Amino acid sequence: MYNQILSSLNDFINNDLSFDSDQKKTLLNKHKLTLTDSLQKGHWTTNICLIASNLAKKKPQDIAAALISKLESQRDISKVELAGPGFINIFLTRKVFLKQIDDAHKNPNSFVDSSRASKEKIQIEFVSANPTGPLHVGHGRGAAYGDAIGRILQRLGHEVSKEYYVNDAGRQIDILACSIFLRKFECFGDESFPNAAYKGSYIIEIAMSIEIDEAFPQSDKEKLISNLSDDDEEKIDELIERIKTNYSSSWLLIRDFGLEYVIKSIKGDLTQFKVIFDNWFFESSLGELTDKKSEISQALDQVKKEHAYEKNGAVWLESTKFGDDKDRVIIREDGRGTYLSADLAYHRNKLDRGFDTIINVWGSDHHGYIKRIEATIEAMGYSKKQMQVQLVQFANLLENGSKVKMSTRSGNFYTLKQLIDDIGPDASRFYYLSKQADQHLDFDIGVARSNSKDNLYYYVQYAHARICSVEKKYLELGMSLPSKFNDADFEGCDELLQMALNAQFVIKSSGENLQPHIIVYYLRDISQSFHQFYNSVNILNAKKSEQNNIVRTLMIVKSVIASSLELLGIEPLDSM
RNA sequence: GCGCCCGUAGCUCAGCUGGAUAGAGUACUUGGCUUCGAACCAAGGGGUCGGGAGUUCGAAUCUCUCCGGGCGUGCCA
The missing domain is CATH 1.10.730.10 (Isoleucyl-tRNA Synthetase; Domain 1)
Structure with missing residues (x-):
């Protein structure tokens, strides 16, 4: 019925109205045919006369008469009324109304506007939490959101690919490996354990499950932790450097083991949460800057040709040319890449895979990053319209009205797994999705657990x-x-x-x-x-x-x- | 300072690509199970849609401005 009425309306616009072609085009784009919210208004309703009256500077009533008689002549329509400020309400015969429902039940796409339908290849990247520890409840919201979007878009006929971007290169992974190393060989006590290291109990679990042959006498331990900087960040960097140079085989072993362990646990949590990714993309697969043939080098070379310059020993992207607030460093003074350089190469990779649209689901604290990444996309010669960023605000976890304390620093936080074990994946997903994603969400696990009317x-x-x-x-x-x-x-x-x-x-x-x-x-x-x-x-x-x-x-x-x-x-x- | 988001009933929030009388839940008051699931339903009061101005036949919705709150603004990731 939908397409049938729609084509009558379009026919009316094209043939019965004395509009010029621009007006007709506007009207064809703007008019809506919708189901009414109450049967007193009939079954279907259209605002066509309201829009047309605007364009023609005539009263909706004057336009309506011709449309009403056109619609009324149709067999399946029992009555057509002009109502309110100028809506046209369409009443179907009862038989057709019921048949329409049986049809919709058989074909859940019976109300797809066949003239406008399009199928796209869409990629959606979400969660992408750093593999340095278990997922917490904040990640759960992004997971529920991205997965639901994927399912919905798929239902609408699009080809959807869900991807997790794994930041398995860079400093945070070094810190992970370093934290495990320090725990493994008990270099510090609980009190003196470096602040910048990961303190969660999972680090100890990982440390205990690794077997290492390399000897590590007490004297080495003392040497390793002597004369360290007082600054937390400098201290951890010094430790990383010392371990890397002096215990390289253990370092590599621990790093790879730890990474694999954490990724496995993340995958496990997501599986329990019923979120299955089609692809896990590893940052490390983009290669090293030192390798001229690597993807990351090539992406940077491409940008450097026209949109970059050197200043203070670093290489800057002229992102201001593409709407960013300031230019950004892509290669540091010391020759290492920035986070942006890897992301630049990653986005090039994604766009080259031929998606019509890529959707990035990010935590809303990254919103300042949008312009920057849009600029890199334009600098590489793609259109920023191909990328859409969806921000997900963090969720406040409440227990019967009062805030559940979460301390990331100490490593004691409410994990996604705990939440799922507590109230189940389904109730969790339901509440995660109960509010617009880019807005604050108060998630009361007390309510979610209860079987009262609040639930x-x-x-x-x-x-x-x-x-x-x-x-x-x-x-x-x-x-x-x-x-x-x-x-x-x-x-x-x-x-x-x-x-x-x-x-x-x-x-x-x-x-x-x-x-x-x-x-x-x-x-x-x-x-x-x-x-x-x-x-x-x-x-x-x-x-x-x-x-x-x-x-x-x-x-x-x-x-x-x-x-x-x-x-x-x-x-x-x-x-x- | 600049950028983004938010402000709707006592509370938590829908509605925002302009349209018909601004809606739910909750709380409060009262009523409904000898038969299909009462984890349910019915009835009642409750609003300057943050303030002001503008565009429009029509504004919670669009524009501007002010007030109040959150976040971002690294050669971090």
């Missing part, structure tokens, strides 16, 4: 489980589930069905705006309508003809709830 997650699941329960009862009584609606004139289901129908538009909007929370709110609304409906009808004692339509309605609502939950990576519960 929106259970409210939604309960709707699904209740329907499953009715269906079961119905089957137990020897009846079979209806495969379509009949023409009983009972209209008690219609409002709920209209809302179920809207799922397609909700999902579309959620995908286009990259905002999964729209689906969460839709789930809340349709669950509420279901619970109301459930309380207002007696299903098993209803008249046979009505019962058919009631049960059919429930089946449809159930399937809508289930498929919406699945887009969020949440498994619908049959009982609870």
Whole structure:
């Protein structure tokens, strides 16, 4: 029905209006055909006359008459009304309204505008936490968000690839290896353990599981930790340097072992969270700057040709030419690359893989980095429009209203794994997604754990489980589930069905705006309508003809709830 | 200083690509289970959409300005 009405509207614009071609183009782009929010307004509604009246400087009423009679002549439309400031409300015949629902149930893309649909190859990179320790609850939000976006875009017909960028090169990995080394050989006590090193207990676990042959006498230990700088950062760098030069084989062993260990644990946590990546991209695979043939060298060479200069011994990218606030160093005075240089090469790599769009999901504290990376993309000759950055704000973890303390410095933080073990991956994902990603989220694990009315997650699941329960009862009584609606004139289901129908538009909007929370709110609304409906009808004692339509309605609502939950990576519960 | 985000009911938040009467949950008050799941439902009050100005037939939504809060602004990653 959607495409049918849509083509009538387009036909009206093209053939019946005395507009010039620019006006027609604007009107074709701007008008909307949407499902109404209440059946009092009919089934479908369009703002076409409102937009047209703007363009033509005429009253909407004057434009409406011709459109109304055009639509009214259609067989499947029972009534067309001009309402409010100039909306055209379209009422379908009851038979067609119900058929439309059966059709949508079979084909969940029945309301795709065939003239505008396009399929893209999309890459989405998210989590990408440094492999220096376990994922914490902050990473969970990005994980839930990126994964949901991936599922939604896939549902909309796009080809989606999910990627984790592993920063396995650079200083933070040196610090990881150094921390393990110091623990392994017990170079410091707990009190004197360097501040800049990682102090989490997982470091000790890793240290204990490594076997090393290299001898490490007490005298060496004393030498290693003597005459160190008082500055935390300098101290750790000195330690790294000494270990690297004097114990190179242990160093390499520990570094590789530690890295592998941490990555494995991250993968494990994500698997438990039901987030599966298609690709793990290692920063180290971009190669070294010292190797002229490496990807990173080539990317930098490309940029250096036209958009870089030397100053104070360093190489600067002229990012201001592309809208950045200041120019950025890409090769340091000492010849090492910066974080930006690796990211530059990484983005070149991504864009060369032929994606129409790449989506980067970043923590919102990185928002200052957007302009910079856009500038590098433009400097390499690509369009920054191909990249979209989605920021995810950190989540505040609350326990019944009061903040859960998290101290990263001491290494005692609430890990993602703890959260999943506590309330389960599904409830976690639901709450992570319950608010627009780039805004602060208060996540109360006390509420998420409870089975009270505050717990929106259970409210939604309960709707699904209740329907499953009715269906079961119905089957137990020897009846079979209806495969379509009949023409009983009972209209008690219609409002709920209209809302179920809207799922397609909700999902579309959620995908286009990259905002999964729209689906969460839709789930809340349709669950509420279901619970109301459930309380207002007696299903098993209803008249046979009505019962058919009631049960059919429930089946449809159930399937809508289930498929919406699945887009969020949440498994619908049959009982609870 | 500059840049980005936020300010909607007592509280937590939807609504923001301009449209019909600004919505939920929560809290408070009251009512509904001998039959399908009461983890549910019904009823009630509660708003200068931070202030002001502008654009428009129409602004919570767009523009400007002010106030209040958060974040960012490394030859860190």
